[in-house]
Amino acid sequence: MTHQPTGQATAAARLLGLLARDLAPDRLTTDPAATAPYATDRSGARPDGQPLAVVHAEHPDDVRTTLRHAHALRVPVVPRGAGTGLSGAATAPEGTLVLDLARMNRIVELSPDDQLAVVEPGVITADLDRAAAAHGLRYAPDPASAAISTIGGNIATNAGGLRCAKYGVTRDSVLGLDAVLADGTVIRTGRRTVKGVTGYDLTALLTGSEGTLAVITAATVRLRPIPVATATLAAYFSSFAAAAAAATAITAARIEPAMAELLDGPVLAAIDGAQDSNLRARGAALLLVQCDGAGAAEEAAHVARVLEGRAASLDITGDPVEAEALLAARRLALPSLERLGRPLIEDIAVPRSQLAEAVRSIEAISAAHGVPVFTLAHAADGNLHPILVIDPALPDIPEAAWAAASDIFATALRLGGTLTGEHGVGTLKRQWLADELGPDTLALHHRVKSALDPHNILNPGKAI
Template sequence: MADLIAALREGLDDSAVLTDPQVTAAYANDMASFCPAGAPAVVVLPRTVEEVQHVMRTATALRVPVVPQGARSGLSGAANASEGCIVLSLVKMNRVLEVNAVDRYAVVEPGVINADLARAVAEHGLSYPPDPSSWEMCTIGGNIGTGSGGLCCVKYGVTAEYVLGLDVVLADGRLLTTGRRTAKGVAGYDLTRLFVGSEGSLGIVVRAVLALKPTPPPALALAAEFPSTAAACEAVCAIMAGGHVPALLELMDNTTLKAVNAMTGMGLPESTEALLLASFDTPDPAADLAALGELCTAAGATAVVPADDAAESELLLAGRRATLVAMEKVKGTTMIDDVCVPRSRLAELIDGVAEIAARHDLVIGVVAHAGDGNTHPTVCFDASDEGECARARASFDEIMALGLELGGTITGEHGVGVLKKEWLARELGPVGMELQRAIREVFDPLGLLNPGKLF
C-alpha cells in the first residue's frame, strides 16, 4: 500500500490522491442494487492525460486493478470498486476543448457533464442529442462506457452513433487514438465503436470527438391516455409503421403515474392504465401531432391532449423525467431493469412484467422508450426485508428471461456491469463469450481494467 501511494504521488498532486477510508468509501458504488463492491485502496483524481498514463503505468508495474469512474450514476454496478483497487475518477477532466461549427463536432474530456455539453454547443447553434434521464449529472465518459441512450433516441439515436473518435489510455499506459474528425471514414477496424459500451474494460477514455447536429426547432408534445398498455403499444406500432419520426415517444404505466403524482403532485391521470408521451421538433409539429393523435384515437385512446407551446410541452415531459426518483420513494430501494424488445413485442413484455409483479407480490412500474422498445421495469422493495429482497431479485431475473424469450436483449443502454454478467453469457452464447474474452485479453492481458465486470 505504501509503495502504491508513493508511486502514484510521483506523478500526481497530493490533493489528487485520496487515501482516507471514510473518503474512499464514498467511491465504492454506483447506483445499482444487488451489486457487491470492494474497498478501494486509493482514489485518484487526475486532471491530464499524462496523469492518467502515470496511474496506469503504476498499476501495471505493481499489478493493481483499476476501476474507472465518472459520476457513478450507472445502474449495473459497472463502476463499483474491486477490493484493493485504484479507483480512477475522471470527474476533474471536465473541459469542452473545442466546438467546430463547420465540421459539426466537439472535442471533450470524459468528465464533462452531458447537460453542460448540450448547453455549450447550443451557443454555436448546435445540439448533442443523446440525453439520458440523468443528463444533469452523468458524464460523457460514463455515457461512452455504457453506450447510453436517452429520451430522444427514437429519432436521433444513441451515444455510439455520435462518437467519431477517442483518445484512450491503455492498461500499460500507452495512448491510443482512434477514429476521425471527418464526416466519413472506414480505415481499418472500427476500434472507436469497440470502446463504446466496453465499461472501462479495454482502456480509459481521456478525450472524445463527438458529432453534433444543428439545433432543431422547439418541440411540441402531446399526452395520450389509454385504457390498457396493449392499446398504447398498438398506437406505438401504428405510429412507427406509418413512417412517423417523433423526437420522443415515451410510455408510463399506471404504477409509475401514481408514484410521480405522489412525489410531485402533478395531477397526471391515474385513471388511465398507460400514458403515451410524444413530441415532434419538425417545421410543423402541430400537424405531425394531429396525425399522431388520430392514430392514438384509432388505437383506443380515451383522451389526447396536445401542448400549445414549448413550455407546456416541457411540463408534460417533466413527469417522465421524474420517474426514477418517484419510484425510489415507493419503497425506498429500486432495481431498474433495462430490457429492450422489438417494438412489435412491447405489449407482451409490459403485460408479462405485470404478471411477474402480481406473482411475487411486488410493486413494479414500467416506463419505456416506446419508440425503440427499450423498457425500464422498476422493481420497488424494502431493502431491510430479506424476503422482499429475494422476491425482487427473482422478479428482476424473470423480466430479463422474458425479454430474451421475446427476441430482445438484456440491456439497451445501462450496460452489463456486475448485475447482468450471468445474463450476458445467456444472450451471447459460448462462441460469442469466447471471442469477447479474447478481445479483452488483447487490450488488457494482465486483467487489471475493471475486473469482475461484464464476464
C-alpha cells in the first residue's frame, strides 16, 4: 500500500504542478538547498521547516498566476523583497510558498516634472534615490537599510528612517499602488497627484500591512527636491540621559530638524571596536542633528544655542562631505553590532517628551535583567531602538533577553507609546500586539484581513 499524502501535502504538490505548468521555467525554485535560505530573514528568526518552493516573479502576471492557484488550493504565500526585515515578517515556515519580488526591479518611470516615480517592488531603495538625484530630486524615506532593502519591503513595513522627522515615513511618500489581492484580482489604489480623496485610503491600508493584505507589483512614489543646503551638528554628552534631554529640548524650542539621531555609549564602543574609531572616548552619548533647506544654517545655529551648556562638545558643519563623515557613525552602528552577535532590535516609539524617561527605563531594565542593551534613537520622532545582542552560539533567544524585551514593550505602552515605530510586528512582536491594540480593535483588524484575504493565505501568522 502506498503512503497517502495528507490534504495539505496534496495541495502543495498540486500547486507546484500548476506553477511548473503556468510559469516560465526560470521562475520556480523547488530545490531544497536553494529554497532553504528563504526560510528566514535579517531578523534571524527561524521558523520550523522550510518553504515548499520559491517563485521568482518577473512580471505582475507571475504574481497573479501564483496567487490564483495558491488561493484555490489554500496554500499560504509569503511575499518577500530583499529579506532585510527585522521582525520576521518574511520568514517562511514549512508548507509555505515564497513569492520573491526581487527580480521586479525596474524603475518604470521617473517624472522630474511631476516629481514622482513608478517603480517595481524589487527596486533597491538607494537605487531609486540615486536615479532621482540626477534630477535634483530624492526619495525622502531613508531607512538605515536603504542600500540593501527594496521599496516593496519598505512599503510593506511602512519603513521609517533617519530623515522622517521632517519628511515623514514611507507612507507619506507613496501616492498609489498596483497590487494583487489574495485571489489574483488586480487592483490599483491612489493616484499620481499629491492630493486626492476619491475612495478609501487603500494605499495607506496596504502600506505597513506586512504582506498580509495584498502583493504590491508597482508603486507610484513622491520625489522631493534635494535641499539647497544642509547643516549638521555632532554633540557628545556625559550621559545618555543628558543627550536624550537635549534632544527633547530641541523639540521644545520649536525647531524641526530633518534628522536627530542619538547613539548611546555602548553603541559608540561597538562602532569603535569594529571601525577602529575613537568615539566613546569623546562622550557617553552622541547626538547627530541635521537641518536642511534654505534656512539650514540659521536653524543649526538655533540648535547649537539649545545645546550650549548641555553638550560636552559640539561640532557643526555646512559641508556635505564632513556631514557624511559625522553620519557615518550612525550608519555603521548596526553592522558593528552584528559583529558582536545576533542583534535583537527593538523599535519602540514614545511621545517625544518621554524620550529621556524611556532611556532611563531601558537602562534600568538592562541592569535588572543583567542583559546589555545598546540603544540608538531617532530622537526627533521619539523612536528608540534598544538592541539586545544575542550570542550566536545559543540555539534560542535566552529567557532573560525575552524578559528584558517584554519589559521594554511594557515601558513603551506605559509611556503612551507603541511596540514598533518603523520595523513592523512580523512574528517577533505578535505576542504583545493585543496589549497595544486591545481586543476590539484587534478584532477589527481581523475583519479587514478577512475582507481582503478570506482564506488567510497571505503571510498568515504575521503582523496581526
